[in-house]
Structures are given as C-alpha cells and as structure tokens.
Amino acid sequence: MCRTHELRLALLARNDGSATELREELAARGTVVVNLLSSPGSGKTALLEAELTRARERGLAVAALTADLATENDATRLARSGVPVKQVLTDGLCHLEASMLRGQLDGWLPDGTRLVFVENVGNLVCPASYDLGERLRVALMSVTEGEDKPLKYPTAFGLANLVVVTKADLAAAAEFDEAAFLLNVRRVNPGVEVLFTSARKGQGVGELLDRAVAVAEGAEPHRPVMADEPVQHTGCTDAHGDEHDDGQGHGHSRDHGHGHGHSHDHTHDRGDGHRHSHGRTNGREHGQETDPVAAPSRPRPNLAVGELS
Amino acid sequence: MHEMSVALALVDQVAEAARADGRERALAVHVQIGELAGVVGDALDFAFELAREGTPLEGARLVVETVPARARCRDCAGEFAVGAPPDLTCRGCGGTNVELLSGRELRITAVEWADGPAYAASAGQKG
Ligand SMILES: Nc1nc2c(ncn2[C@@H]2O[C@H](COP(=O)(O)OP(=O)(O)O)[C@@H](O)[C@H]2O)c(=O)[nH]1
Ligand SMILES: [Mg+2]
Ligand SMILES: [Zn+2]
Numbered sequence: 001m002c003r004t005h006e007l008r009l010a011l012l013a014r015n016d017g018s019a020t021e022l023r024e025e026l027a028a029r030g031t032v033v034v035n036l037l038s039s040p041g042s043g044k045t046a047l048l049e050a051e052l053t054r055a056r057e058r059g060l061a062v063a064a065l066t067a068d069l070a071t072e073n074d075a076t077r078l079a080r081s082g083v084p085v086k087q088v089l090t091d092g093l094c095h096l097e098a099s100m101l102r103g104q105l106d107g108w109l110p111d112g113t114r115l116v117f118v119e120n121v122g123n124l125v126c127p128a129s130y131d132l133g134e135r136l137r138v139a140l141m142s143v144t145e146g147e148d149k150p151l152k153y154p155t156a157f158g159l160a161n162l163v164v165v166t167k168a169d170l171a172a173a174a175e176f177d178e179a180a181f182l183l184n185v186r187r188v189n190p191g192v193e194v195l196f197t198s199a200r201k202g203q204g205v206g207e208l209l210d211r212a213v214a215v216a217e218g219a220e221p222h223r224p225v226m227a228d229e230p231v232q233h234t235g236c237t238d239a240h241g242d243e244h245d246d247g248q249g250h251g252h253s254r255d256h257g258h259g260h261g262h263s264h265d266h267t268h269d270r271g272d273g274h275r276h277s278h279g280r281t282n283g284r285e286h287g288q289e290t291d292p293v294a295a296p297s298r299p300r301p302n303l304a305v306g307e308l309s
Numbered sequence: 310m311h312e313m314s315v316a317l318a319l320v321d322q323v324a325e326a327a328r329a330d331g332r333e334r335a336l337a338v339h340v341q342i343g344e345l346a347g348v349v350g351d352a353l354d355f356a357f358e359l360a361r362e363g364t365p366l367e368g369a370r371l372v373v374e375t376v377p378a379r380a381r382c383r384d385c386a387g388e389f390a391v392g393a394p395p396d397l398t399c400r401g402c403g404g405t406n407v408e409l410l411s412g413r414e415l416r417i418t419a420v421e422w423a424d425g426p427a428y429a430a431s432a433g434q435k436g
Pocket of ligand 2: 044045046074119
C-alpha cells in the first residue's frame with residue numbers, strides 16, 4: 001500500500017502536447033517538418049545545403065531552420081541555396097523544444113511551404129527526447145564516427161524514421177564497416193531505411209529530399225519499434241489516487257514556453273494557464289529581407305545579413 | 310544536458326498539482342525512468358536539486374525507479390530483455406517484428422505531501 005498520492009504524469013507531456021498540436025496545425029497548412037539530429041560536425045549543414053539547393057532547382061517550396069548554441073555560420077551557409085533560412089540561437093540550451101519551434105515559425109514561415117528542415121542542436125542525446133512536431137526524424141552520422149554509434153545513442157537512432165550516413169567519400173579511409181553498422185542500426189531500429197550520402201561528392205544528394213517529399217505527399221514514415229507507447233506501469237495503485245491522464249497537467253495549457261537550461265533566471269509560469277514563450281532562443285532570418293522585429297535582443301557577432309539574399 | 314529541462318518540467322508539474330490540491334510542500338517525488346528514455350538518473354538528481362529551490366518541492370527527495378526495457382516478439386510471442394546496449398532482435402527466433410513493452414517511461418508516478426492525509430484525492434478531503 002502506498003502512502004502517497006498517485007499522479008501519473010508524463011514528464012515531457014507539455015512538450016509532447018505542443019508537438020502534437022504543431023504537427024496538426026502544420027498538416028492543415030500542408031507543411032511537414034523534418035528534424036535532423038546528429039553530433040556536431042557530422043555534416044548536417046553540408047548535406048542540408050545540398051538538399052535545399054536541389055529543392056530550389058526542382059521548384060519545391062522548402063525552408064530551413066538551423067539551431068546553434070551561439071553562431072550564425074550555418075544559416076549563412078544554408079542561405080546560399082536561396083531558400084528561406086532562419087537561424088535559431090539556443091543560447092546554450094542543448095536542444096530545441098516544440099514551443100520554441102512554433103515561436104520561430106510563427107509569422108515567418110511563408111505560406112505554401114511544403115517542407116521545413118530543422119537542423120537541431122548538434123547533440124545526439126538531448127534532442128532525441130523532444131518531439132518538435134516533425135513527421136520525419138532523421139538521425140545522421142558520418143563514416144568517421146564509428147559503427148557502434150547507434151548502440152551508444154539508442155534513443156537518437158532508435159526513434160529515427162530515417163538514418164543517413166554522411167561523408168561516404170571517406171568510408172574507405174575510415175575503414176567504415178558498413179555491414180557491422182547496418183547490423184547495429186537494425187538492433188535499435190529494425191526496418192529503418194539507411195541512406196548513404198556524400199555532400200562533398202554529391203553521392204545520394206536528393207534522396208533525403210525525395211523521402212521528405214514522399215511524406216509530404218502522404219506516405220507513412222517508418223515506425224520505429226522504440227516509438228511504441230509503453231504499456232502502463234503503475235508501481236502503486238491505491239483507490240484514492242487521482243485519475244490524471246498521462247499528458248494532461250491538471251487541465252492547464254501544456255504550451256508554456258520555458259527558458260530552460262538557465263536555472264538562475266528562469267521565471268516559470270506556474271500554472272496560470274496562458275500561453276507565452278520566454279524561451280531564450282533568438283531567431284534571425286536569412287535569405288529574405290530582414291525584419292527588425294525579429295532582431296534578437298542579445299549581443300551577437302557582426303553579420304551582414306543583407307549580403308545573404 | 311536536457312536533464313535540467315526535464316527537472317524543470319517535473320517541478321512545474323508537481324507545483325501545479327500542489328496548487329490544484331491545496332498542498333504546500335512535497336516530501337518526495339517518485340519518478341519512473343525507462344532504460345531507453347534517454348535520461349540519466351544521476352544527472353536528473355543533480356538538476357532536480359537546483360530546480361526545486363524556491364518551490365513547494367524545496368527539500369523534497371527524488372525517488373527514481375529505473376524501468377528495464379522489455380520487448381515481445383509478434384512472430385513467436387517470446388518476451389525478452391532488450392539489454393544494454395539495446396538489441397531489439399528476438400532472442401527466440403531472431404526476428405525483428407517486435408514491440409516494445411517497457412523502457413521508454415519518463416513520468417511522475419507519485420508525490421508524498423507533507424501536509425494532510427498522505428493520499429487524499431483532490432476531489433474531497435483537504436488536509
Ligand atoms: N569529406 C567530407 N567532408 C564533409 C562532408 N560533409 C561535411 N563535411 C565536412 O565536415 C565538417 C562538418 O560539416 P558540417 O556540415 O558543418 O556539420 P554539422 O555540424 O553536422 O552541421 C566540415 O568541415 C565539412 O566540410 C562530406 O560529405 N565529405
Ligand atoms: Mg551545422
Ligand atoms: Zn521471435
């Protein structure tokens with residue numbers, strides 16, 4: 001018998017709720033989000049630039065957001081493709097959350113955009129826990145990172161709808177063991193498709209775009225085993241326990257934004273139920289005329305945004 | 310580390326529950342963390358100590374229950390421990406038509422309150 005008050009609240013319910021809402025809203029607008037996860041330096045930006053360029057050549061309405069702890073270099077690179085690009089500075093936060101993405105898309109995402117690529121913060125641990133409202137989650141790794149990476153980062157690879165190997169041009173030099181790698185992927189995510197790419201040599205460029213377009217046109221993405229809803233465990237059931245559904249925080253809005261990662265200055269909205277966002281992410285647009293309203297409030301490196309258009 | 314975000318979410322949710330139930334202080338919060346939830350218990354503990362300051366959880370203990378990852382094969386109906394590093398291949402038949410039974414939990418299961426009857430529901434008796 002438990003002398004406690006049973007709650008059963010999913011810890012990330014708020015983010016999950018925001019993500020579900022965003023996914024539905026975007027679906028109604030005909031937009032699909034692609035969430036790209038990898039370690040820093042795996043080649044996300046390089047591949048994305050190539051995919052965006054390809055999309056532009058094909059006349060597809062795509063856009064990209066790139067998250068970084070502090071610099072704008074990635075947006076500068078991506079903007080060369082000519083599609084709308086926005087930099088999100090997380091100011092040290094190790095991952096994006098759904099409410100931040102929503103805040104960044106609001107008022108920026110051009111109508112009619114079919115695909116929004118999100119380059120998440122370079123990190124295979126934290127972003128894996130946060131649904132952004134994407135329809136396609138892609139885990140990437142380069143051939144130089146070791147065949148056992150999927151086993152070391154099982155949530156990142158295990159929850160991916162698609163796996164992309166990058167820098168395939170270096171496979172021989174790195175003595176990349178493709179069979180061992182595929183076996184490891186299969187152990188954490190049986191049935192997931194694996195693409196082999198080299199942004200440097202152009203190998204496989206356009207395939208990620210093809211998969212994303214297919215999803216935008218209604219194809220069901222691969223469903224990872226790890227994405228199964230676990231069966232409910234109740235360590236402690238007593239007759240007096242409240243019946244709170246997982247995913248509901250006492251009927252309050254689940255969409256509060258939080259300035260996470262800064263324990264010293266977060267001012268929580270403790271339940272008044274209104275939606276706000278004081279996430280410390282800063283957004284800046286590239287590839288379009290700049291909007292002074294979007295100018296972030298913190299000091300930043302000098303960047304001549306006008307030159308990017 | 311995202312454990313800070315998780316800890317803040319935890320503190321927020323318990324604080325909301327406290328307000329809803331007219332509670333002033335939590336003594337302990339019980340959470341389940343699945344082996345495959347991508348959250349490190351020790352890191353969460355550390356983050357929780359910071360996140361609980363100045364809230365109804367100040368001084369509260371965090372009781373973490375780790376939930377092992379288990380899967381079931383749809384082909385041979387065998388059940389098996391996913392293990393670490395994880396392997397979702399069926400131990401019985403080698404197939405991969407499997408479903409995850411547990412291991413992704415990331416939830417609050419119970420709160421021990423300082424005031425009032427230990428398990429009064431929000432519906433009625435107030436402490
Ligand atoms: N050889 C080779 N290098 C690459 C390739 N893609 C990216 N790189 C290099 O890898 C480094 C990191 O790439 P970047 O796209 O910034 O990675 P990100 O941190 O994941 O966005 C850069 O020096 C790139 O030039 C590739 O296909 N082949
Ligand atoms: Mg990058
Ligand atoms: Zn089997």
